[in-house]
Amino acid sequence: MYDFAIIGGGIVGLSTAMALGSRYPDARILVLEKESQWAFHQTGNNSGVIHSGIYYKPGSFKAKFCRDGSRSMVEFCQKHDIEHDICGKVIVATESQELSRLENLYQRGLDNGIAVQRISSEEVKEIEPHVSCVGGIRVFSTGIVNYKQVCLKYAEIIQKQGGDLRLNTKVLQISPSGKNQVLETNQGSFETRFVINCAGLHSDRMAKLGKANPQAKIVPFRGEYYELTPEKRYLVKTLIYPVPNPDFPFLGVHFTRMIDNSVHAGPNAVLSLKREGYKKTDFDLRDFAEVITYPGFWKLAAKHADEGIQEIIRSFSKAAFVRSLQKLIPEVQTADLVPTHAGVRAQALMSNGSLVDDFLIIQGDNSIHVCNAPSPAATSSLEIGKAIVNQIPQESPLLETAVKN
Template sequence: MYDFAIIGGGIVGLSTGMTIGQLYPSARILVLEKENSWALHQSGNNSGVIHSGIYYKPGSYKAKFCHEGNRSLVKFCQNYEIDYEVCGKVIVATVKKELGLLDNLYKRGLENGLNVTKISAEEVQEIEPYVHCLAGIKVSTTGIVNYRQVCQKYIVLIRNQGGELCFNTKVRKVHEIGENLVLETNRGTFETRFLINCAGLYSDRIAKLGRSNPKAKIIPFRGEYYELKPEKRYLVKNLIYPVPNPDFPFLGVHFTRTIAGSVHAGPNAVLSFKREGYKKNDFDLRDFTEIITYPGLWKLAAKYADQAIEEIIRSFSKAAFVRSLQRLIPAVQADDLIPTHAGVRAQALMNNGNLVDDFLIVKSQHAIHVCNAPSPAATSSLEIGKAIARQIPEQSHLKTRVSV
């Protein structure tokens, strides 16, 4: 019998397991992961950015957890000697119509309590010499890290606390026996007093197995990247972002230096026909059928038809992708770029066609389901773990409770 079982071995599940272990040192904690390793999906296929929280609606989970998570993650990396760098980033307006949007973004940064500075085009070029723009914002607290290393340290701490982690273990059914839950998997059954669902791309399905309704479906969006050839990395010093289009829920292609020294360019955002569809030709019949028959998808497509077509064109045309990058750095040429890994964003979509724009946490008597945790979940992972731990009902059989 376990006190807590966590489904999902990504950064949110691992942070939650570590934090619950701190809250209840005597608890028996189990983390189940269907893959043969940890952080293989969203947690290990992202840009590695420690986000500041500038984009998110003031007062939202994303704004609060990202701002606090930025600081707590940096402190965590310092404490455990994980390589990171707070290098800052610039967000730039490249055409006149973006200047008002840049002002609005600056005000949002201030509302969210961030260290942001409006800078001129000349000041942008002092930071990023190859960027051509009209004006920009400097965000000093943005950083870079390898989130796989962060996840590995979470695992070490869970094990040091006595927690158990199981690879290759896929949950197939969840049912109640008295006050407990039984998880049926491909490797036998596990009984737990409380369940935390951090299954990412499959979080909505796990919630339904547990008889919870998140009122949203996970729709996978593939983000495709290029990488600057080593001899062209000088074009980017740190991180360069465009002003996001307020009529589209994704940030647009940007340049990101990684902690390993490479420079990624992207991503675009295209619908995937498989929940783990990292390649253009990846296809799963069940996933495809669920996606294509979901009314919310068609309402979303109608709302963002022009932008969606642009993203699809970028997916199949390197020239179109390069043109988008040249809005930021005109010197970038097609020959400077080579394809690199893609990521898949687990985005919750409601039946009315609205994307869930905040972290979505659904509670029931014996479970908590994290049903929308795309970016900036990695930056926010420690704060999400704390929030989940605090929402767990008091466990009277576990006498020792430590505040987190």
């Protein structure tokens, strides 16, 4: 019998287990992950950026958790000797009509309590000599890290706390058993007093198994990247982002220096025809049918038709992808880029066609379901874990048992 069972071994599931072990050191805690390693999906295929929180609506979970998370993540890395670099980034306007949006973003950064600075095109060139722009913002707190290494440290800490970590264990069913719940898996059954669903790309399905309403459907978007060849890495010193279109849910193609010193360019964002579809050819009939028959998807597609078409073109045309990058760095040529691994973003979509633009955490019967935690969830993971633990009903008999065990 376990006190808490966490479904999902990505960075949010592991951070939650670690926070539980810290709050309730005598509780029996179980983490179930269907893959053979931790951080296999979203966490292990992201850009490795420690985000500042500049983009998010003031007062939102994303804004608060990301701002606080960027600090706590750096402190965690320092404490545990995990390689990271607070290199900062620049967000640049490449055309004069983008300057008003750049100013709005600067003000949002101030509203979110982030260290930001307006800089001229000349000052941008002092930081990133190869960028072409008409103005920019410098964001000082942005950094880079390998989140897989962070997750391995989380797992190590959970084990030291006495937690039970199970890989290759896929949850197939959730069944009530009196006041408890039984998780039926491919490795047998596990009974627990409380379930926390951090299943990422499958979080909506897992919520339904637990008889909870996820309030939205996960629609997978594949982020496709290229990588600069080693001899062209000099073109990028830190991180270079365009001014995002506030009406479009993605940030646009940008340059990211990774912690291993490689430089990734992208992402191009397209609908994935499989929830774990990292290749253009990946296809799953169930995943595809769920999206294509969901009214919310067609409403979203109609709203963003022009941008969506451009994303599809860039997906199949390297030349079009390169032209987007040349708006930031004109020197970049087609031969300077080679394909690299893609990621898949688990984005919750409402039936009315609106994207869930904040973290979505839902209470169930003796359960909590994290039904939307895309970027900046990795940056925010320590804060999300603490917030989930704080949402466990304090009057629950479970807590008395967990403390006494």
